[in-house]
Structures are given as structure tokens and as C-alpha cells.
Amino acid sequence: MKASVPSNCACIAIVVATVVMIGSLWVLGKRSPWSPNFDAPPLTAAVVGTDDGSVVEGARLFHDKGCLNCHLISDQGGRRGPDLSKVADRITRAEMIIRISNGGHNMPAFAGSLRPSELAELVSFLSTRSGNPEHAATEGAAR
Numbered sequence: 790m791k792a793s794v795p796s797n798c799a800c801i802a803i804v805v806a807t808v809v810m811i812g813s814l815w816v817l818g819k820r821s822p823w824s825p826n827f828d829a830p831p832l833t834a835a836v837v838g839t840d841d842g843s844v845v846e847g848a849r850l851f852h853d854k855g856c857l858n859c860h861l862i863s864d865q866g867g868r869r870g871p872d873l874s875k876v877a878d879r880i881t882r883a884e885m886i887i888r889i890s891n892g893g894h895n896m897p898a899f900a901g902s903l904r905p906s907e908l909a910e911l912v913s914f915l916s917t918r919s920g921n922p923e924h925a926a927t928e929g930a931a932r
């Protein structure tokens with residue numbers, strides 16, 4: 790004799806499958822490269838790693854101006870743009886200024902919304918983002 794499957798069992802299976810599908814897509818969406826993170830909390834003092842005034846101010850601006858929504862710093866932030874945890878090893882201060890002012894593919898231009906002093910502070914902060922601690926120390930000090 791064949792066991793007949795109760796009809797509400799199929800129904801439960803469909804509900805479970807739907808929840809799993811939506812849940813896994815949601816998790817993927819949260820982690821995916823195109824996903825900005827609008828809830829990124831400000832960077833912690835441990836991540837900033839210095840009490841140098843302009844670097845700390847730059848780190849604060851990096852959050853307040855929304856940079857952190859799109860960029861990761863030491864695994865904090867969003868993944869819409871490149872991870873900037875070691876950006877100072879990759880590009881120069883001048884290249885940072887050009888990128889931040891003019892924006893890029895999927896990055897807005899900030900020339901109109903940052904004061905020159907704020908741009909300088911952001912670059913001071915980004916210049917400390919290096920895989921090489923000695924580089925970070927000297928760049929942070931030399932303003």
C-alpha cells in the first residue's frame with residue numbers, strides 16, 4: 790500500500806523552500822559586490838589606529854560623507870566600491886584626490902560637497918590605510 794502524502798505537507802514544503810530561497814538571496818545581496826551598506830557604523834578607534842587629529846577627522850568624514858557605505862575598511866563598511874583597507878599601497882595621494890573629486894564608475898563626484906580641508910583630511914586618513922605599518926606611520930605623520 791502506498792502512503793498517501795497529505796496535501797498540507799506539500800504546502801509546508803513550498804513555504805519552506807520559499808523562505809530558504811528568499812533568505813539565501815537576502816544574505817547574498819548583503820554580501821554581494823554591488824551592495825551598498827547604509828547602516829555602516831562609524832569606524833572604531835582600533836581601526837583608525839591613531840589619535841592624529843586630521844587622520845581621526847578623515848575617518849569621521851569617511852563615515853559621515855557616506856564613503857563607508859560603499860567601501861570596506863578593515864572589513865567594516867559596504868562592498869559597492871573597492872576595499873580601501875590598503876589603498877595607500879595601491880594609489881598615491883594625488884590619485885586619491887582626483888578619484889574623490891571626480892568620482893568614477895559607480896562612484897559619485899565629491900568635489901562639490903567637500904571643503905578643501907575635508908578632502909585633505911580624507912586623504913590623510915586614506916594614506917594611513919596600508920598593509921605596511923611603517924608606511925602607515927610615516928604617511929599619517931607627514932601631512
Ligand code: HEC
Binds near residue numbers: 825857860911
Ligand atoms: C556609491 C558608492 C560610492 C561612494 C559613496 C563612494 N565611493 Fe569611492 N568608489 C566607488 C567605486 C565603485 C569605485 C571604483 C571606481 C572606478 O574604478 O571607476 C570607487 C573608487 C574609489 C577610490 C579609488 C580606489 C582604487 O583602488 O583605485 C577611492 C580612493 C575612493 N573611491 C574613495 C572614496 C571616498 C573618500 C568617498 C567618500 C567621500 C567615496 N569613495 C565614496 C564607490 C563609491
